[in-house]
Structure formats: structure tokens, C-alpha cells
Amino acid sequence: EKGNRPAVILGTAGTVNTGATDDLNALADIAAEEDLWLHIDGAFGALAAISPNLSQTVRGMERADSLAFDLHKWMYLPFEIACLLVRDGDVHRAAFTQSASYIAPSERGVIAGGLPFADLGIELTRGFKALKAWMCLKSYGFDKMAALIDQNVEQARLLASLVEAHPELELMAPVPLNVVCFRYKAPQDGVDRFNEEILYLIQERGIAVPSSTILNGAYCLRACFVNHRTKMEDVPDLVRAVVEIGREVESKG
Numbered sequence: 001e002k003g004n005r006p007a008v009i010l011g012t013a014g015t016v017n018t019g020a021t022d023d024l025n026a027l028a029d030i031a032a033e034e035d036l037w038l039h040i041d042g043a044f045g046a047l048a049a050i051s052p053n054l055s056q057t058v059r060g061m062e063r064a065d066s067l068a069f070d071l072h073k074w075m076y077l078p079f080e081i082a083c084l085l086v087r088d089g090d091v092h093r094a095a096f097t098q099s100a101s102y103i104a105p106s107e108r109g110v111i112a113g114g115l116p117f118a119d120l121g122i123e124l125t126r127g128f129k130a131l132k133a134w135m136c137l138k139s140y141g142f143d144k145m146a147a148l149i150d151q152n153v154e155q156a157r158l159l160a161s162l163v164e165a166h167p168e169l170e171l172m173a174p175v176p177l178n179v180v181c182f183r184y185k186a187p188q189d190g191v192d193r194f195n196e197e198i199l200y201l202i203q204e205r206g207i208a209v210p211s212s213t214i215l216n217g218a219y220c221l222r223a224c225f226v227n228h229r230t231k232m233e234d235v236p237d238l239v240r241a242v243v244e245i246g247r248e249v250e251s252k253g
Helices: 023-035 046-051 089-096 130-165 186-202 232-249
Strands: 007-010 036-042 066-072 082-086 169-171 179-184 211-217 218-224
Touching: 007 023, 007 186, 023 036, 023 089, 036 089, 046 066, 046 130, 082 089, 130 179, 130 232, 169 232, 179 186, 186 211, 186 232
Parallel strands: 007 036, 036 066
Antiparallel strands: 066 082, 169 179, 179 218, 211 218
């Protein structure tokens, strides 16, 4: 109404909080109809695409103009290795290429052909982050990565089922991928504080390392399965620990 023209639609493939995914095909349809750039934040969820069992979860992502995700989340690599894929490389380079004389390309010598990485972002120089991703994929391959991703999702689904079956626990959000948000049922006037204390004790006693989040104003324990070393038998151990520590905290008032 004011004459302003939107330029970009931002969609999400697997939110960090709960693993939820937008209707990516619907967003892509709107972007195509209105001539808008479609960017997808893939967080960790974009990597579901390499699993035949999970790829339908992020269907439509392949229609994005740009896609960002982190290989340190669900490719089991150490911090920090973020990845950006752009459909049109020429458009991307046109946005960031610099023409200063001291970085001008030359026909010969060490700067022959220019500095290609300097034309892809605001950084003039950067570390060689891609090496660990290349080595990991060359060593293990996509099939191994996909199998580990499937394993993490199975672990999340097992945890969700155990939480739903336990009278002292409640599931706080659906579990479409590998994130489970749940909490211990404590007296309503202190349920957030109870669960915060449970989280601290689980971490401090070296039992597990869940995190926390706030969903619809409620404090939750958040188990995000992105570790290749997690075993299925670890999941019921976590549930037992939450319940036992919850009872302990409640008994102390």
C-alpha cells in the first residue's frame, strides 16, 4: 500500500529450536509469481536432503535462490563451518567483487586469475574451512553421513515416544527431525525453575548435555541429536535421569 516492494522471502528448513520446516514449495511458488529472491535458512535441517528417508521433509528447498546451512551441526564437524549455496554465481559475485588496484587480477604470478574467494563475500581473506568438509566426505561419503542422520532422527523419535509414555514428563513440540523439547511435570507455579534446576544437575553430574529453550513462554529441556557417537541406549538413560533428578528436586521443595 505504501509502494514499498519486498525483495526477499526467507524460509526455514529445520528450525534450531524444534526442527520445524516451512512449506517450501508454497514459498517458492510465491517467490516465482512475485519475482522475489527466495533464501532458505537450512540450519541443520537442509542436510536431511541427503537421506532418502528424510528428503521429503525439506522438499522445495532445491528451488531456492540461495541456501545456508552449517556443517558443524549435522555433518559432525567441529566449529565453525557454515556453507552458502547460491544458484546464480554471476549475480553473487557482482554483489561482492571489489576492484581495488592492490587486488587486481594478473595474467601470471601468485595472483594470476585474481582472488576468487574475495569476490564471494565481505571478507578479503579467510581460513581454509572447506578442507575439513572435503576430507570428511572423501573419507566417509554421503551414504555414511545419511545413515548417521537417520540414526539421530531415530534417537529423537525414541525419546519423544518415551516422554509421551511417561506420566511425569510432557512433550512440548512435535518432533519432525532430531530435536525433542520436553519437560518434567512439576507444580505449575514453579515448573520453569524446576526444569532449569534439572538441566543444571544433568549437566553438572556429567550425565548428558541437553540444552534449553523457551516455547510459547514455557521453559523446556531441549535434546538435539547431532552427535555420531550417541547410542540408542543413551536415550532411556536420559529419561531415567530427568525423572530421578526431577523427583529429587521436587522432594527438596
